[in-house]
Amino acid sequence: MSKTNQGNNGLENWLLVGAVVCLALFPLVFVKGEFEGADSQAEEAVTAISPSYQPWVENLFKPASGEIESLLFAVQAGMGAGVIGYIIGYYKGKKS
Amino acid sequence: MSVRYYRRVVAVGGGVLVFFSLLLSPSVSYAMHISEGFLPVQWAVFWWLVTIPFLVAGYRALQKITKDQPEVKLLLALAAAFGFLLSALKIPSVTGSCSHPTGIGLGTILFGPSVMSIIGFLILVFQALLLAHGGLTTLGANAFAMAIAGPWTTYVIYKILKRTGKEKVAIFAAVAGGNLLTYLITSIQLAIAFPASGGGIMVSLAKFAGIFALTQIPLSISEGLLTVLVWNWINAYAAEDLEKLKPLSQNR
Numbered sequence: 001m002s003k004t005n006q007g008n009n010g011l012e013n014w015l016l017v018g019a020v021v022c023l024a025l026f027p028l029v030f031v032k033g034e035f036e037g038a039d040s041q042a043e044e045a046v047t048a049i050s051p052s053y054q055p056w057v058e059n060l061f062k063p064a065s066g067e068i069e070s071l072l073f074a075v076q077a078g079m080g081a082g083v084i085g086y087i088i089g090y091y092k093g094k095k096s
Numbered sequence: 097m098s099v100r101y102y103r104r105v106v107a108v109g110g111g112v113l114v115f116f117s118l119l120l121s122p123s124v125s126y127a128m129h130i131s132e133g134f135l136p137v138q139w140a141v142f143w144w145l146v147t148i149p150f151l152v153a154g155y156r157a158l159q160k161i162t163k164d165q166p167e168v169k170l171l172l173a174l175a176a177a178f179g180f181l182l183s184a185l186k187i188p189s190v191t192g193s194c195s196h197p198t199g200i201g202l203g204t205i206l207f208g209p210s211v212m213s214i215i216g217f218l219i220l221v222f223q224a225l226l227l228a229h230g231g232l233t234t235l236g237a238n239a240f241a242m243a244i245a246g247p248w249t250t251y252v253i254y255k256i257l258k259r260t261g262k263e264k265v266a267i268f269a270a271v272a273g274g275n276l277l278t279y280l281i282t283s284i285q286l287a288i289a290f291p292a293s294g295g296g297i298m299v300s301l302a303k304f305a306g307i308f309a310l311t312q313i314p315l316s317i318s319e320g321l322l323t324v325l326v327w328n329w330i331n332a333y334a335a336e337d338l339e340k341l342k343p344l345s346q347n348r
Contacts, residue, residue, distance in 0.1 A: 009328050016325040020318045024187045027314070033192015045307055046134055049290045049300055055133030059228040072227050073184045080181025080199075084326070087174045091333035 129220070129238040130282060132231020139289045144236030150244045154213035161211060171330070171337050175203030176215045178326060182319060183219050189311040197319035198242050198278055201250045201271030202326055206341055209247035216243025241281040250274030264324050272320035279312040280305065 027033070046053055063069035135143070162169055182199025189195055199219075203212040217239045223229040230238045250270045257266035286308075287301035330338055 009332060013325055013328055016321045016328075020321050023314050023318045023321075027188045027190045027192065031188075031190055031192050033188075035188045035192060035194050045303060046286065046290055049292050049303065053136075053290070055131070056137065057133040057231065057233050059132045059224070059231055061225060062228040069227060073186070076222070076227075077181050077184035080177040080179070080184065083173060083177035084181060087170055087177070088329050088333060090170070091330075091337075095333050 129223070129230035129242070130234040130286060132224070132228070132234060134231075135234050135237055135285070135289050137233075139285070140233040140236060142236075143234075143240050143285065147236045147240045147244065150210075150213050151217060151239070154210045154217075154243075157208065157210035158214050161207060165340055168337055168341055171206055171334065171341065172203075172211070174326075174330070175206055175212070176218075178202045178323075179212075179215055179219050180222075182322065183223070187315055187318060189314050191307075191311045193311055195279075195311045195315055197315050197322075198246055198275055199319065200242065200247050200278075201267075201274050201319060202323045204247040204250040204274065205254055205267055205270065205323070205327070206330075206338075209244075209251040212247040213239070213243045216247065219243075237285045238282070241278045241285065245281045246274040246278035248274075249277040264327070267327055268320040268324050271323045272316040275316035275319050276309065276312055279308040283308045 028035070063072055162172070179199035179202075182197040184196065186194040186196045198216070200212050200216045203215055217235075220230055220235055220238050220242060224231050224235055224238075250273065253273045254266050254270035257269055260266065283301060283304035286304045287297050290300055291297045292299035292303070
């Protein structure tokens with residue numbers, strides 16, 4: 001499959017990437033939300049249902065700010081993407 | 097696989113998105129793992145106890161694969177890296193909030209669900225310790241949802257749909273299904289622990305599922321598409337190692 005229609009696969013891959021980008025952009029354009037994803041939201045839902053509930057532990061370590069948190073998330077994504085690029089590149093180089 | 101098929105997928109996906117964005121009020125909701133301390137002690141312990149046997153089985157499966165076929169370690173690293181990457185990507189969703197995919201599906205297709213329990217668990221440990229995302233007490237519950245229920249669902253859907261001969265459709269549907277189920281389980285876990293005073297578990301479930309699972313629908317589609325993308329790369333460049341994996345994943 002892969003060897004005979006590499007060209008087709010290329011187009012298909014671009015379509016896949018395009019679809020993912022569209023899926024991510026769509027809500028930003030058409031939905032007026034705050035896109036916070038703040039931890040407090042699920043916690044609010046719990047407190048709404050059971051007002052007496054008190055969380056009984058705290059995280060051992062909390063990123064000092066939202067900036068630091070996004071740094072750590074970026075590091076995580078960067079490590080993942082780096083390894084994926086290395087491995088696909090390794091296989092591609094080995095094959096050619 | 098024709099371009100027409102993808103046009104149809106994009107069209108249907110767009111339709112679903114429009115539907116939900118009209119249906120839902122743009123209220124903000126948080127849709128990821130259960131935060132630290134947000135499960136009562138008895139439920140935190142319960143989910144840890146359920147999860148541990150799967151982790152033991154997963155560790156054995158992982159040892160067996162790396163011992164029997166050390167040459168597939170590179171693909172294992174690829175599957176783990178994919179999980180790391182995707183679970184760090186917070187993507188906006190139709191509910192006006194952000195959530196992230198799990199990235200577990202690719203490895204499940206390659207290595208089977210047991211091995212991915214360990215990798216999913218490690219990702220959750222990383223996020224709980226360094227990112228204050230999820231927590232150690234809720235790790236058992238979060239691991240059950242993301243590293244056990246999710247990959248097993250993916251595995252079963254993949255096995256069934258693979259018989260149709262449409263491999264990529266099977267992968268897409270299996271990965272998207274596993275992703276959705278992960279967050280449905282999270283909703284159920286919260287609903288059982290926090291039944292509404294009027295109406296009980298089902299009312300709570302509707303509330304939590306509204307927060308967790310709906311946000312996840314477009315993300316599960318994205319994860320399915322990205323998994324097919326990486327699958328195409330593996331097929332194009334690493335077909336040899338992929339062949340070596342086939343007898344392994346068939347017995348699992």
